[in-house]
Amino acid sequence: MQQQNDFFERVYEVVRQIPFGKVTTYGSIAKYLGAAKSARTVGYAMNAAHAKPDVPAHRVVNRIGLLTGKHHFGGINTMQQLLEAEGHVIVDDQIQQFDAVFWNPNA
């Protein structure tokens, strides 16, 4: 029963495994943790991930590649800039070619 240990730590561990230039979704992480219905909780965990430099929270977006959590970064454009620095193309706060850069932790 380590699964009920720190839910947040579980999330961070998955996020750290996201390869450079790739992104994933809250739902995929939740599913990987065995709590597919806890996508919102994953997002909440990311809120606390701000204190974890090893957790690239900017690589985590919602299911359509929208930077819903960008406001939680230092600056409104911080998340977008970080993603662009990794080669992503963002238009209207949405990652273009999202399917091509999506990384599924379950796979």
Added chain:
DNA sequence: ACCGTGACTGACG
């Protein structure tokens, strides 16, 4: 212990 909030998602009309 109860209620409200939230970086979500899927289903319905």
Added chain:
DNA sequence: ACGTCAGCCACGG
């Protein structure tokens, strides 16, 4: 195709 509603889990007050 688009907008709206409800469910879900964890945390703070």
